[in-house]
Amino acid sequence: MALLNILHHPDPRLRTVAEPVTIFDAALQQFAEDMLETMYAAPGIGLAATQVNVHKKVIVIDVSEEKDTPYVFVNPTLALFGEKIAGEEGCLSVPDYFDSVLRSERVKVSAVNTQGEAFTMEAEGLLSICIQHECDHLAGRLFVDYLSTLKRNRITKKLRQAGA
Amino acid sequence: MPSTKPSTNIRAQVVHGLQQITEQGRTLDWLLEHRSNWCETPLQRELLYGCARHYDALAATIDTYLKKPFKPKDQDIYALMIVGAYQLIFMKTPSYAAINETVNAARVLSKPWAKGLVNAVLRQIDRSIQTDELVTSGIEWAALCHPTWLSQKIQTQYPQRWQAVLLANNSRAPMTLRINTPRCSIAAYCAMLDAAGMRYQTTSLDETVTLDQPLPAEDLPGWGEGYVSVQDLGTQFAAHLLCQHLAEQSTTAVASEPGVPSDGTAAGISENPKSEPLRILDACTAPGGKLFHLHERLLAKGTVHEIVAVDAIQKRLDATETIGKRLQHFNSPENADSSGNDLVGNIAKNSDLTKVGSAQTMLTISPLQLICGDASQDTLTAGGEFDAILLDAPCSGSGTLRRHPDMRLLMQPEQLTAHTELQAAMLRNLWQQLKPGGTLLYVTCSIFAEENDAVIEQFMAENSTACGLSCALPHGEATHLGWQILPSLNGPDGLYFCALYKTTQQ
Numbered sequence: 001m002a003l004l005n006i007l008h009h010p011d012p013r014l015r016t017v018a019e020p021v022t023i024f025d026a027a028l029q030q031f032a033e034d035m036l037e038t039m040y041a042a043p044g045i046g047l048a049a050t051q052v053n054v055h056k057k058v059i060v061i062d063v064s065e066e067k068d069t070p071y072v073f074v075n076p077t078l079a080l081f082g083e084k085i086a087g088e089e090g091c092l093s094v095p096d097y098f099d100s101v102l103r104s105e106r107v108k109v110s111a112v113n114t115q116g117e118a119f120t121m122e123a124e125g126l127l128s129i130c131i132q133h134e135c136d137h138l139a140g141r142l143f144v145d146y147l148s149t150l151k152r153n154r155i156t157k158k159l160r161q162a163g164a
Numbered sequence: 165m166p167s168t169k170p171s172t173n174i175r176a177q178v179v180h181g182l183q184q185i186t187e188q189g190r191t192l193d194w195l196l197e198h199r200s201n202w203c204e205t206p207l208q209r210e211l212l213y214g215c216a217r218h219y220d221a222l223a224a225t226i227d228t229y230l231k232k233p234f235k236p237k238d239q240d241i242y243a244l245m246i247v248g249a250y251q252l253i254f255m256k257t258p259s260y261a262a263i264n265e266t267v268n269a270a271r272v273l274s275k276p277w278a279k280g281l282v283n284a285v286l287r288q289i290d291r292s293i294q295t296d297e298l299v300t301s302g303i304e305w306a307a308l309c310h311p312t313w314l315s316q317k318i319q320t321q322y323p324q325r326w327q328a329v330l331l332a333n334n335s336r337a338p339m340t341l342r343i344n345t346p347r348c349s350i351a352a353y354c355a356m357l358d359a360a361g362m363r364y365q366t367t368s369l370d371e372t373v374t375l376d377q378p379l380p381a382e383d384l385p386g387w388g389e390g391y392v393s394v395q396d397l398g399t400q401f402a403a404h405l406l407c408q409h410l411a412e413q414s415t416t417a418v419a420s421e422p423g424v425p426s427d428g429t430a431a432g433i434s435e436n437p438k439s440e441p442l443r444i445l446d447a448c449t450a451p452g453g454k455l456f457h458l459h460e461r462l463l464a465k466g467t468v469h470e471i472v473a474v475d476a477i478q479k480r481l482d483a484t485e486t487i488g489k490r491l492q493h494f495n496s497p498e499n500a501d502s503s504g505n506d507l508v509g510n511i512a513k514n515s516d517l518t519k520v521g522s523a524q525t526m527l528t529i530s531p532l533q534l535i536c537g538d539a540s541q542d543t544l545t546a547g548g549e550f551d552a553i554l555l556d557a558p559c560s561g562s563g564t565l566r567r568h569p570d571m572r573l574l575m576q577p578e579q580l581t582a583h584t585e586l587q588a589a590m591l592r593n594l595w596q597q598l599k600p601g602g603t604l605l606y607v608t609c610s611i612f613a614e615e616n617d618a619v620i621e622q623f624m625a626e627n628s629t630a631c632g633l634s635c636a637l638p639h640g641e642a643t644h645l646g647w648q649i650l651p652s653l654n655g656p657d658g659l660y661f662c663a664l665y666k667t668t669q670q
């Protein structure tokens with residue numbers, strides 16, 4: 001097990017579009033476990049491979065209070081349902097910033113697990129928001145992209161100063 | 165995504181806490197343990213406890229200004245209005261600040277659309293306070309703060325005194341201290357309180373004082389040294405009543421019937437040091453307040469009895485042990501000598517209080533066993549029957565509503581049946597383990613007759629060996645079979661006591 005290093009906005013590597021996973025081996029299993037460990041340690045409820053500079057389609061999520069319900073989605077694709085609802089979001093790659101983002105109320109995910117077995121799952125509430133947020137990372141998108149240019153520029157500037 | 169926004173808005177945190185209680189059925193104790201950051205500051209605790217205490221009445225006030233109820237997903241805004249209304253009515257925050265802060269919290273809850281509504285409702289409440297239209301101190305408000313079934317039940321059972329009970333339930337419980345007299349004399353501890361500038365009042369019990377201003381227990385002088393415990397005055401009568409009956413038992417060991425003990429002072433114990441050690445059972449011990457008090461009373465009298473303390477939940481038993489260790493109830497004599505009594509001795513020298521010296525001789529600690537077991541079914545020890553049993557039965561806790569303001573929101577009338585069944589089962593099982601000639605003291609912190617006289621009456625009807633002993637305490641009044649203390653402003657919690665004597669003939 002190892003903690004992975006999380007990239008911070010405005011790192012250009014966060015804009016990389018991830019490739020699908022094609023090899024399902026022990027290394028993938030280990031990587032998923034490391035991602036979960038990194039997420040729990042942050043502490044976080046979701047993490048995308050992009051955020052730890054691995055540009056493969058892998059996300060891990062655990063929104064349970066007891067931190068005992070981890071999900072690993074490999075090569076996820078989403079179908080969105082329901083109204084758009086505003087919810088407060090933050091991001092481990094945009095530390096200490098929170099703002100309201102519109103997301104679909106419900107989501108259906110089709111993905112495979114680390115053994116390459118396909119499954120589908122429906123989610124709503126926080127889990128739905130989190131899945132959409134993490135899948136955005138795989139496409140090189142961040143939640144600040146949904147904010148006004150003014151807000152985004154202000155956050156980018158502050159984080160650039162903090163990182164410099 | 166990060167797990168939670170490190171919300172700095174206290175009102176939003178209190179809203180989450182309140183929702184845990186009203187929607188998830190959690191208790192304030194659960195919040196203190198699992199969401200400690202929501203209850204960290206005095207303001208947070210004041211808001212949480214206050215909003216729970218006045219929830220129903222605040223909700224009724226807010227409802228008069230709302231055209232339609234909130235959707236389930238917007239209950240957080242409703243809870244936020246409760247928090248705002250509580251501040252306006254009960255706290256000294258200037259109203260513009262209270263309203264402004266509460267309105268801003270709607271944004272933190274990601275519901276900026278609600279800002280106008282929250283503002284409008286709170287301003288109307290503020291206006292009705294200014295014009296004295298809203299009265300929040302009298303009995304009507306206190307009654308509104310109880311669920312209807314509960315206030316009606318209290319009214320039916322106490323037609324003369326229900327108003328005082330409801331008002332007491334809405335008050336804040338006083339902080340009452342029990343001085344660990346074998347470790348630190350009363351005079352020495354009072355001197356420590358004086359030195360710390362803490363004002364207190366004496367009570368009807370020598371070893372007990374009530375503080376004028378509550379404070380965190382850890383900040384009490386001598387807390388770490390185990391000189392003091394926090395325990396309600398009413399519950400402290402349990403140890404005294406038991407000591408009284410033990411004294412009767414050891415002095416009149418072979419007498420047939422103890423009759424009616426009129427003014428049983430516990431002095432009889434020390435006058436009879438050669439009597440056989442008695443076996444005492446505390447059947448539902450955790451968190452051990454009554455157990456350690458009893459032990460302290462026995463230590464102070466220099467009497468050694470064997471005490472077995474039982475609780476059904478190991479975790480609670482572990483917590484009890486921790487408390488007992490702080491109070492030095494398990495220490496070996498050498499330990500007690502070098503740590504506890506030396507300290508007491510030093511204080512004695514410093515404050516020139518001669519009485520403290522007597523603590524030096526009190527080194528003999530009764531054998532005290534903690535056992536995990538269920539008092540309603542198990543045979544609790546292999547060591548034979550007990551001379552005295554303390555049954556502090558699980559109950560609705562209806563006498564302690566002021567200490568647990570969340571309870572009135574969580575209590576359900578149906579729960580009473582489960583309590584009374586368990587109480588009866590425990591009585592039946594423990595009675596088998598009581599020696600003929602022994603005494604069982606039945607205690608609840610309930611004011612409902614169903615859990616008190618009714619349980620005893622049923623039990624006595626089934627058991628010809630059970631015979632009621634009279635109790636007389638400085639607070640409360642005699643009931644048909646026992647003694648009932650009702651909660652009162654600055655007085656003890658609501659409690660019920662009934663002592664049963666086991667006759668020798670079948």
